[in-house]
Amino acid sequence: MIQVSNLRKEFLLTRQQKKELNTTENKALAVSDLSLSCQAGRIFSLLGPNGAGKTTTLRMLATLIEPSSGKIQINGIDAIAHPQQARMQIGFLTGSTGLYARLTPIEVIDYYADLYGVEKSIREQRKEELFTLLHMNDFLHKRIGKLSTGMKQKVSICRTMIHDPSVVIFDEPTSGLDVITAENIIKLIRSCKDQGKTVIFSSHIMSEVDLLCDDLAIIHKGELKFSGTMQDFKSQMQTPNLTEEFIRIVQA
C-alpha cells in the first residue's frame, strides 16, 4: 500500500532553464501538495498530460528523488527516512527502456536479483515463472542491443519483478509496443493485482486505463485535479467518453 500526503517537489532552475522558461524565479514547482492512497490488490492509474508532474511523482514514490516536503509511506515504511527499506518493496519500470545493451537478458536479471538480494533457489523459480509468462525463453542469451523494442520491454518488466515486489510502479509500460506484447504486459499487470500487489500505472492510452484501473488520479501542472475510484469518475463524467472527460478536467 502507498500513502502519500502533501507531497511537494520544487526543482532549482539553472540559468539556461530560466531563459528557456522565460522566468526570473529560481525554482520551478513540479508537484504541489499531492495526497494519494493506493491500496493493495488494486490498480491505481496516474493520469496527466505531458509535463503534468507524473514522472516526478513516480520517481519520488520510487525513492529516486527526494520530495521538498510531504510524506510517502510504502507498506508502512517511511520512504523518505528509510529509502533502502522502501526500495525492497518496490518494482519500478521507467518510461524509457533502460537496459545494458552489451549484456544478455539473463545476465541483467541475475544482476538485479543479486542487487535485491534474492536467494538463489527463489530466484530460479521466479525467473522460470516470469520467462514463461512473458515468453522470453527464445532470447534469453542474446545481447540486449540486438533485441526488438518489445523484447527489451519484456526484459525490463522481468527485471522490475524479479524480487517479487509488493508495490509495482509502471510508467507507460506499453508505450511503443505492438498489440501482442502490450496485451502480454496488460495480463501481467492484472496478475499483479490478483496476487494482491499495489499497482501504480501511468499511461496515455485511455482504453488501457479503462480496462485496468480500479482507482485513478488526474494531475495537471503538479496539482491534483481528480482522485477517486474509476466508478466515481465514470459516474461524474460530463462528456460521453473517458478521453473527452480527461481533456475537460485538464482544461478546466
Next chain:
Amino acid sequence: MIFRIFRKELLDTLRDRRTLMTMLVIPILIFPITLNVFVEVSKSFEESASAKTVKIGVVGDDQNHFIKQLKSIPDSLGPKKVLVFSDSTKLRGAIDSKKIELGLIVPKNEASLRAKEQTVQLTWLLDAAEVGRNERAQLYGSSLQAFADAERLNKLGLRSEQIKPLQNTTINCASDKKMIGQLAGGFLPYIFIAFGFIGCMYPAIDLFTGEKERGTLETLLTVPVSRWKILVGKMLVVVSSGMLAATCALLGLFISIEFLDLAANKELLDVIHSVLTPTFIISMFALLMPLVIFFAGVMIPIAIYAKSFKEAQSIITPLNIVMVLPAMIGFFPGIELNFTTAFIPVVNVVLATKELIGGTLSLGSFLSVFGVMFLLACVAISLSLRQFGKESNILN
C-alpha cells in the same frame, strides 16, 4: 555488493570494443609498432644514404691536390664521384638544382699556404635538409684533415703526441641505472600517465554519462543499494581500466625492447634488466594506483555532470592535455623531487619514478608522494560521491 557491481560493470566494459581498444589493444601494440616502424625507417634511410654515390663538385683546386686525396678515400666510407667546377656560383647552382650533392671550395692560394705551413681554409657546400649530406661532408672533411695533419707532421719531423701535450679524460661516477634514470627516466612515467588517463577516460564516460543517456542509471538507483557502493563499484572498473592500460603500455614497451631487438645496446638491456626488480615493479604500481584513482576521481564528477557522451568527451579531452603536460616535466633535467614538487600532483609521481629508476628514491620521499596522491585520491572520491548524490546530475 560493491564486488557484484564491479563484476557486472567489468563484464559490460569488456564487451565494449572502443574501451577494449583504448584499454588493451592500443597500449600493447603502440610501442612495438611505432618503435619498429621508427627503427626500420631510420635504418633504411641511413643505409640508402650511405650506399648512395655522392657527386662532389670542387672549385679552386688548380693543383688537383685535394681532388687526388678525395679520390683516394676508399668507397667503403661512401661511394663518390669528383667533378671539377670553374667557379663557386656554378657550384652553388649545381647544389641548388640537385645535380651534385656536395661542393668543396678550395682557396686559390692553397699551394702557397701549404708551402708556408699556414692553415688552408676548405669550405663545404651542402643542402643540410637532405638526409646524410652533413654526415658525408664531415666524413670527407675529416679524411682530408687526417691527410693534411700527417703531411704537415711528416714535413716538420714530428709525431702526433709531440703537439698534444695535454689530454683531458672525464670519468662518469654515476651508475648506469642513474644515467638511464636521468636520461630516459622521464619517458616511463610519461607513458603510464598518458595511458593511465586514456584508459580511465572511456569507461568513466560510458559508466556514468553513458548510463545516464541510456536511462539505465535511473533503474540502477532504484535498487536497495547505497549510492556510494554503486559509485565505488563503478569507480573500481574505471581505475582497473586505467591501471590495465598503463600496464599494457609498459608491457608493450618491454616487449619491444626485449623481443623485437629494438634496443641493440647490450649495456642498456643490462640496465633495464637490473631496474626491473620486483621491488621496482611494486613501488611503481604503488605510485600508479593513487594516481589513477586521482584521474578517475577527476573524470567521474565531469562524467556525472555531463548530459551527453559528446559533452563529457568535450570536457575530458582538453583535461587530458592539462594532466599529461606536467608528465613532460620528467624530460627536463635539473627538476628534482623536493618538499615543493612532492605536493604537485602528477609532477611528483613523474619525479619519484625517475628517482626510482635511478635507484635514488628514499623511503621518505616515496611515502610523501604516495601520501599526497592518496590524499588527493580521497578528495577526488569524495567529490565524485557528492556529484553522484545530486538529483540534477543523475537524471537527465
